[in-house]
Amino acid sequence: KQEVTQIPAALSVPEGENLVLNCSFTDSAIYNLQWFRQDPGKGLTSLLLIQSSQREQTSGRLNASLDKSSGRSTLYIAASQPGDSATYLCAVNQEIQGAQKLVFGQGTRLTINP
Amino acid sequence: NAGVTQTPKFQVLKTGQSMTLQCAQDMNHEYMSWYRQDPGMGLRLIHYSVGAGITDQGEVPNGYNVSRSTTEDFPLRLLSAAPSQTSVYFCASRGYPSGSYEQYFGPGTRLTVT
Numbered sequence: 001k002q003e004v005t006q007i008p009a010a011l012s013v014p015e016g017e018n019l020v021l022n023c024s025f026t027d028s029a030i031y032n033l034q035w036f037r038q039d040p041g042k043g044l045t046s047l048l049l050i051q052s053s054q055r056e057q058t059s060g061r062l063n064a065s066l067d068k069s070s071g072r073s074t075l076y077i078a079a080s081q082p083g084d085s086a087t088y089l090c091a092v093n094q095e096i097q098g099a100q101k102l103v104f105g106q107g108t109r110l111t112i113n114p
Numbered sequence: 115n116a117g118v119t120q121t122p123k124f125q126v127l128k129t130g131q132s133m134t135l136q137c138a139q140d141m142n143h144e145y146m147s148w149y150r151q152d153p154g155m156g157l158r159l160i161h162y163s164v165g166a167g168i169t170d171q172g173e174v175p176n177g178y179n180v181s182r183s184t185t186e187d188f189p190l191r192l193l194s195a196a197p198s199q200t201s202v203y204f205c206a207s208r209g210y211p212s213g214s215y216e217q218y219f220g221p222g223t224r225l226t227v228t
Contacts, residue, residue, distance in 0.1 A: 031214055043204060044219040051214055089157075093217070099170060100145070102206075102217060104157040 002027045004092055006105035014113050015082060021075040021108045023090035028068045031100065035064050035075050036089040038107070044089065048075070080112045116140050118220035120205050126226045127195040135190040135223050137205030143218075144210035146188040150174065150201040151222075157204070163188055164210050195227045 003026045013019055023033070032051045036044040048057045048064040050073065056065040063076040077084060091104045121136045139146065147162035159172030163182040177199060179191040188207075192199060203223045209215035 031212075034217060036219075041224075043221040044206075046216055046218060049216045091157075091217075099162065099164075100210075101159055101162070101172065102147075102157075106154075106156045 002092065002094060002096070002103045004090060004103050004105040006088075006090060006108050008108060009106065010109040010111075012111040012113060013080060015080060017080050018076070018078050019080055019110075021077070021088050021110070023073040023075070023105055025071045025073075025092050025103075027092075027094065028071055029094055030068065031093040031095075033064075033066055033073050033090060033092050034102070035062075035073075036091065038087045038089060040086075047088075077110075082112045082114050085110055085112045118205055118207055118218050120203075120220040120223050122223060123221070124224050126228065127192070128228055129195060129197060131195050133192050133195065135192075135203055135205075135225075137188045137190065137220060138186050139188075139205075139207040139218070140186065141207060141218070142185060143207035144185065145215070146182070146205065146207045147172070148178070148180065148188070148190045149204045149206065151204060152201050160190065160203075192225075197227045199225065200227045201225060 005024050007022050034049045035047040038044050050057045050066040061078040066073045087107045087109045089107045091102045118139045144165045148160040149157045151157045158174050161180040163169045169180050205220040206217050208217040
């Protein structure tokens with residue numbers, strides 16, 4: 001059974017720091033991995049999607065990497081800002097019992113202090 | 115594009131009542147799904163659909179019913195609400211049949227069952 005783990009569960013850093021969020025998964029047979037952002041009381045906003053054949057994706061200050069063989073992904077946030085404060089979720093898309101399904105990690109709650 | 119929309123945003127039900135959570139998308143996505151999000155449990159798949167007239171169960175389907183009569187709409191029905199169904203419900207959609215498509219989420223419905 002696929003298990004997705006995000007460490008740490010919470011992270012607090014001062015503004016301006018570069019930081020890395022980690023995501024690991026136990027089954028490497030995935031279609032892709034997606035990073036989401038969730039603000040309190042809101043829905044999920046897609047940040048980056050990495051296909052299983054790709055090594056990394058970039059969008060602005062965000063860079064996500066994927067190492068499928070070791071079951072790891074990282075989300076790198078450069079020059080963090082207070083507006084980056086949110087919960088970050090990773091999810092892998094894979095085939096389970098003949099259907100494509102997303103399996104989520106528990107998330108990392110990020111706080112950027114001014 | 116409005117993306118994925120959900121109504122209502124908030125709902126309070128008494129035990130035993132029934133209701134329908136509405137979900138619609140305007141991206142012509144074949145694949146739609148419902149998740150519930152609970153503290154400590156993460157996001158879990160309830161039901162999903164790969165096209166009009168085709169639905170299937172996810173991880174936690176008991177107590178919920180779905181149908182898909184059009185590509186745009188995917189309502190979730192609570193047959194007889196129970197306090198254990200207090201949760202935040204998210205609808206999502208993406209392209210199909212490739213597993214490579216990015217998933218988009220609605221803003222959520224916060225349901226309380228008393």
